[in-house]
Amino acid sequence: xxxxxxxxxxxxxxxxxxxxxxxxxxxxxxxxxxxxxxxxxxxxxxxxxxxxxxxxxxxxxxxxxxxxxxxxxxxxxxxxxxxxxxxxxxxxxxxxxxxxxxxxxxxxxxxxxxxxxxxxxxxxxxxxxxxxxxxxxxxxxxxxxxxxxxxxxxxxxxxxxxxxxxxxxxxxxxxxxxxxxxxxxxxxxxxxxxxxxxxxxxxxxxxxxxxxxxxxxxxxxxxxxxxxxxxxxxxxxxxxxxxxxxxxxxxxxxxxxxxxxxxxxxxxxxxxxxxxxxxxxxxxxxxxxxxxxxxxxxxxxxxxxxxxxxxxxxxxxxxxxxxxxxxxxxxxxxxxxxxxxxxxxxxxxxxxxxxxxxxxxxxxxxxxxxxxxxxxxxxxxxxxxxxxxxxxxxxxxxxxxxxxxxxxxxxxxxxxxxxxxxxxxxxxxxxxxxx
Amino acid sequence: xxxxxxxxxxxxxxxxxxxxxxxxxxxxxxxxxxxxxxxxxxxxxxxxxxxxxxxxxxxxxxxxxxxxxxxxxxxxxxxxxxxxxxxxxxxxxxxxxxxxxxxxxxxxxxxxxxxxxxxxxxxxxxxxxxxxxxxxxxxxxxxxxxxxxxxxxxxxxxxxxxxxxxxxxxxxxxxxxxxxxxxxxxxxxxxxxxxxxxxxxxxxxxxxxxxxxxxxxxxxxxxxxxxxxxxxxxxxxxxxxxxxxxxxxxxxxx
Numbered sequence: 001x002x003x004x005x006x007x008x009x010x011x012x013x014x015x016x017x018x019x020x021x022x023x024x025x026x027x028x029x030x031x032x033x034x035x036x037x038x039x040x041x042x043x044x045x046x047x048x049x050x051x052x053x054x055x056x057x058x059x060x061x062x063x064x065x066x067x068x069x070x071x072x073x074x075x076x077x078x079x080x081x082x083x084x085x086x087x088x089x090x091x092x093x094x095x096x097x098x099x100x101x102x103x104x105x106x107x108x109x110x111x112x113x114x115x116x117x118x119x120x121x122x123x124x125x126x127x128x129x130x131x132x133x134x135x136x137x138x139x140x141x142x143x144x145x146x147x148x149x150x151x152x153x154x155x156x157x158x159x160x161x162x163x164x165x166x167x168x169x170x171x172x173x174x175x176x177x178x179x180x181x182x183x184x185x186x187x188x189x190x191x192x193x194x195x196x197x198x199x200x201x202x203x204x205x206x207x208x209x210x211x212x213x214x215x216x217x218x219x220x221x222x223x224x225x226x227x228x229x230x231x232x233x234x235x236x237x238x239x240x241x242x243x244x245x246x247x248x249x250x251x252x253x254x255x256x257x258x259x260x261x262x263x264x265x266x267x268x269x270x271x272x273x274x275x276x277x278x279x280x281x282x283x284x285x286x287x288x289x290x291x292x293x294x295x296x297x298x299x300x301x302x303x304x305x306x307x308x309x310x311x312x313x314x315x316x317x318x319x320x321x322x323x324x325x326x327x328x329x330x331x332x333x334x335x336x337x338x339x340x341x342x343x344x345x346x347x348x349x350x351x352x353x354x355x356x357x358x359x360x361x362x363x364x365x366x367x368x369x370x371x372x373x374x375x376x377x378x379x380x381x382x383x384x385x386x387x388x389x390x391x392x393x394x395x396x397x398x399x400x401x402x403x404x405x406x407x408x409x410x411x412x413x414x415x416x417x418x419x420x421x422x423x424x425x426x427x428x429x430x431x432x433x434x435x
Numbered sequence: 436x437x438x439x440x441x442x443x444x445x446x447x448x449x450x451x452x453x454x455x456x457x458x459x460x461x462x463x464x465x466x467x468x469x470x471x472x473x474x475x476x477x478x479x480x481x482x483x484x485x486x487x488x489x490x491x492x493x494x495x496x497x498x499x500x501x502x503x504x505x506x507x508x509x510x511x512x513x514x515x516x517x518x519x520x521x522x523x524x525x526x527x528x529x530x531x532x533x534x535x536x537x538x539x540x541x542x543x544x545x546x547x548x549x550x551x552x553x554x555x556x557x558x559x560x561x562x563x564x565x566x567x568x569x570x571x572x573x574x575x576x577x578x579x580x581x582x583x584x585x586x587x588x589x590x591x592x593x594x595x596x597x598x599x600x601x602x603x604x605x606x607x608x609x610x611x612x613x614x615x616x617x618x619x620x621x622x623x624x625x626x627x628x629x630x631x632x633x634x635x636x637x638x639x640x641x642x643x644x645x646x647x648x649x650x651x652x653x654x655x656x657x658x659x660x661x662x663x664x665x666x667x668x669x670x671x672x673x674x675x676x677x678x679x680x681x682x683x684x685x686x687x688x689x
Contacts (some may be wrong), residue, residue, distance in 0.1 A: 047683060060611075060612065083502060110558045167458065222686060248583060249506070251584055252586050254495060254496075256536060256539050256540060256590055260500045260504050261540065264504040264505055265540075267508070268509075268512055274441045284500070285500075312614075314615040314634045314638075315628070315634065317634075318630045318637050319631030319632055320627070321628065321629070321630075322539030350501060364629075368627070370580070370615045370620040371621075372584065374613075376584075377612075390498065392498075395498075397498035398500060403497060407621055407625055410621065411499050414488075414491070414502055415665050416623040418487075418488030418506070419457070421458055423458045425488060426485045428452070428487055429451075429457070430457075431456075431487060
């Protein structure tokens with residue numbers, strides 16, 4: 001009875017806390033400007049099913065793809081067992097779904113196999129980060145909290161899976177002994193292997209182990225849920241909306257700024273109707289998170305810092321400071337900071353004198369980009385770091401007139417003679433006469 | 436274009452030469468190769484000549500959206516004035532910009548890259564090719580970012596190269612995983628940021644790994660960068676950097 005009350009309190013508390021944080025994240029994402037990503041719902045759904053649910057873009061790196069699918073399938077399906085644990089917790093029952101009979105036994109056995117898969121997966125992931133030291137997990141932007149965050153997630157998952165196995169092993173001993181509360185239910189293909197190692201323990205100790213693991217598992221899940229909003233692990237939820245709102249156009253197509261068209265087009269067409277509201281002039285390009293659109297911000301919250309983008313970036317490969325992953329991490333960090341300022345001022349933004357470009361992302365990073373789309377191609381959940389980089393270049397050029405000198409020269413060549421070099425436009429067809 | 440119009444003729448296609456193709460000595464050879472192919476199959480084509488201006492790609496990638504849209508609208512005014520319907524480009528950057536970024540500014544054309552045109556001509560039987568001097572030679576193809584990832588055109592240049600009876604070798608980083616030559620994003624026009632290597636050296640090193648006879652490219656920028664990279668390793672006597680159009684022309688004496 002007391003157990004049920006504690007469980008219900010935990011359930012309500014954990015849900016409420018998660019709800020509060022989720023609402024904050026939603027608010028922060030909607031700080032961004034609107035962008036039209038609402039067309040072609042069928043294609044969007046298909047993209048989400050393929051890329052998020054089906055993890056199609058993971059396949060280019062088979063080892064991590066296989067381990068990831070083990071963890072992912074295990075995580076999703078074991079939630080059915082968690083549902084049972086909820087029912088058990090609320091009503092003080094034991095294995096409430098056992099009335100399913102043979103099917104229940106199959107499920108529990110299947111979950112044990114899945115849990116083993118999860119365990120193996122996270123151990124391999126942990127080894128890749130900490131022992132094998134895969135290159136993309138060594139970049140400077142992961143120093144400190146991000147690296148700790150990754151390891152915390154992996155260790156938590158190991159603990160959760162160990163609890164599940166240990167709980168089942170204790171449960172089997174109690175079932176074998178005919179303990180009244182522990183009626184015979186389930187099949188245990190994996191934990192069966194170490195049933196004997198617990199067989200010397202008293203009923204009391206076994207019940208303690210079983211209960212302790214059960215509680216640790218369930219509390220662990222509540223804690224994990226509430227850890228997500230603070231962690232890169234949020235991708236397990238946001239991968240779905242993020243792929244739904246994927247860019248469906250050719251990757252080479254950059255947006256044409258309407259605010260610029262409004263200035264340029266009247267020179268060519270006197271009857272041109274402005275697309276933007278002249279009474280609310282907007283900044284050209286992006287200086288801070290407020291200038292980004294909500295998809296850029298959703299991208300930032302969805303990033304799980306896997307670093308496939310950075311490991312395929314030609315500039316990063318050749319030792320430059322630019323790292324697409326860092327662009328996403330900085331964007332999220334700045335957005336969280338902006339959110340905190342708003343929290344401290346009753347939800348209203350008060351300028352804190354900082355900005356994403358300058359305080360987080362440097363010009364050196366922005367100007368190094370080849371716009372080659374390797375980062376965009378690599379991202380397993382269709383995050384677009386390039387969109388943010390280009391918007392920052394636009395800000396630097398059009399608001400601050402701060403392009404590298406060679407680019408300024410290239411711009412004036414185009415302006416003066418319609419080519420990036422100093423050749424006369426009148427000579428464009430001279431090649432015909434040359435041999 | 437203006438001459439054709441004056442003579443009362445309508446070209447089938449506008450050949451967009453591009454700035455590199457017009458002014459860069461190496462790229463002019465690619466321009467001429469494309470012209471030889473067009474002439475060989477008797478396609479009635481035109482160029483804009485002195486009425487062509489930079490598409491605005493380097494301005495746009497460099498963050499100068501004003502300059503890009505000025506260029507775009509200038510070019511659109513000229514092309515719409517001539518009633519242009521179909522464009523073939525010698526450069527993936529021009530191709531991408533004309534195809535994807537001009538429509539919402541009022542320029543709607545069917546735009547293809549020259550490797551796509553050559554593939555079509557081969558498929559339709561209008562162009563017949565032999566391996567010639569390249570028969571049995573080892574060729575690696577370097578994907579231009581703005582043809583490959585940017586527009587998902589990976590097969591056209593490969594299909595064309597395969598027709599030459601060559602050994603087409605793939606680099607480890609090819610197609611969607613292809614590594615940039617280092618020129619895109621307006622980088623061609625500036626010094627690289629501080630690092631430990633130039634991108635074109637990294638890419639040339641990879642391309643030279645299999646000791647190919649030819650590094651085939653399909654972009655004048657890639658051509659510049661890969662040529663520099665090959666020179667960096669002093670391999671210019673053993674490995675040539677050639678555009679797909681040049682391969683066709685050289686192999687068949689067009």
